[in-house]
Amino acid sequence: xxxxxxxxxxxxxxxxxxxxxxxxxxxxxxxxxxxxxxxxxxxxxxxxxxxxxxxxxxxxxxxxxxxxxxxxxxxxxxxxxxxxxxxxxxxxxxxxxxxxxxxxxxxxxxxxxxxxxxxxxxxxxxxxxxxxxxxxxxxxxxxxxxxxxxxxxxxxxxxxxxxxxxxxxxxxxxxxxxxxxxxxxxxxxxxxxxxxxxxxxxxxxxxxxxxxxxxxxxxxxxxxxxx
Numbered sequence: 001x002x003x004x005x006x007x008x009x010x011x012x013x014x015x016x017x018x019x020x021x022x023x024x025x026x027x028x029x030x031x032x033x034x035x036x037x038x039x040x041x042x043x044x045x046x047x048x049x050x051x052x053x054x055x056x057x058x059x060x061x062x063x064x065x066x067x068x069x070x071x072x073x074x075x076x077x078x079x080x081x082x083x084x085x086x087x088x089x090x091x092x093x094x095x096x097x098x099x100x101x102x103x104x105x106x107x108x109x110x111x112x113x114x115x116x117x118x119x120x121x122x123x124x125x126x127x128x129x130x131x132x133x134x135x136x137x138x139x140x141x142x143x144x145x146x147x148x149x150x151x152x153x154x155x156x157x158x159x160x161x162x163x164x165x166x167x168x169x170x171x172x173x174x175x176x177x178x179x180x181x182x183x184x185x186x187x188x189x190x191x192x193x194x195x196x197x198x199x200x201x202x203x204x205x206x207x208x209x210x211x212x213x214x215x216x217x218x219x220x221x222x223x224x225x226x227x
Contacts, residue, residue, distance in 0.1 A: 003121075004092070004099040004182075005043040007033050007064065008084045009107040010075055011052025015210050020050075020107045021058050024215075025222055030055070032110040034062045040114035042121050043103070049088050051075035067095070082189060089182065098182075104191060105177040110222060111205040112176055120179055120199045129184035130196040133174035135206045140167040171198060174206045 013019040048059035
């Protein structure tokens with residue numbers, strides 16, 4: 001069985017310029033993803049898919065491979081993750097390399113660890129084709145509110161008197177990494193196929209990185225996790 005880790009890292013990030021190589025706690029943020037993937041020992045190849053020469057050089061410095069550069073078609077603002085992954089698999093196939101398992105590991109995931117990667121990989125079995133990270137909402141979504149014509153009301157009024165501890169826990173995608181059996185992925189063209197399970201992370205391990213405030217919060221969390 002051959003396993004491939006793909007780390008997408010486009011050069012044209014908008015909200016935080018050069019986000020994929022911006023220093024985080026002393027080193028480029030992409031380094032954390034590369035190092036965790038290599039340290040896991042799970043992968044026959046850890047590669048970075050990028051259209052940017054600087055990102056490619058930094059990726060190689062930290063041990064990843066950049067066997068080819070990303071195309072213009074998958075480097076624009078409208079290309080999705082699936083477009084990138086399918087292109088990578090096709091380019092490898094052209095040079096005679098095919099894989100059984102792929103892991104899409106985002107480049108801005110400083111909390112990722114080899115331990116979590118190994119844990120997620122272990123969930124793949126004869127009935128499970130996909131695994132991705134998720135985290136619980138910090139407050140029950142059943143008590144959610146919306147504002148219509150300036151007036152606030154509950155989305156689900158039937159829960160107005162429900163105790164929060166009695167409501168079902170809900171989760172959302174943590175946006176850290178995804179495992180997939182390549183055959184199933186090529187058939188379903190999604191990282192969230194029919195036979196998918198989640199790896200639940202704690203709130204300390206998860207942080208969106210869309211603003212500078214997000215970045216500072218992530219550094220605070222990192223310091224809590226690594227005193």
